[in-house]
Amino acid sequence: MSTVQPVHPTNKVKLAVFWLYVMVPLAWGVYNTLAQAMKLFQ
Template sequence: MSTAHIQSPTSKAKLAVFWLYVTLPLAWGVVNTLTQAMKLFK
C-alpha cells in the first residue's frame, strides 16, 4: 500500500503573494521598532 499523495505544483504567483503577505508586515514591524528604539538614544 502506498500513501503517496499527488500534489499539484504551487504557482509562482501564489508563492509571490504569500511571501508578500508575510514579509511586508514583518518589514514594517522591524522598521517601526527600529525607529521607536532610535528615539531612546537621542
Template structure:
C-alpha cells in the same frame, strides 16, 4: 492530460507563493522598521 494540467498549475502556484510572501514580508519589514525607529528615539 494530467501532466498538461500540472504544467498549467505551476505559474499559478508561483503567483500564489509570491503573494503569500509579500503578505508575510511586508508587515514583518514594517514591524522591524517601526521597532528600530522607536529604539532610535530612545537613544537620542
C-alpha cells in the same frame, strides 16, 4: 514496486503573494521598532 508521484508544481504567483503578505507587515514592524528604539538613544 512503489512509485512516488510528483507533487503538483507550486503556483509561483500564489507563492509570491503569500510571501508579500507575510514580509510586508513584518518589515513594517521591524522598521517601526527600530525607529522607536532610535528615539531612546538620541
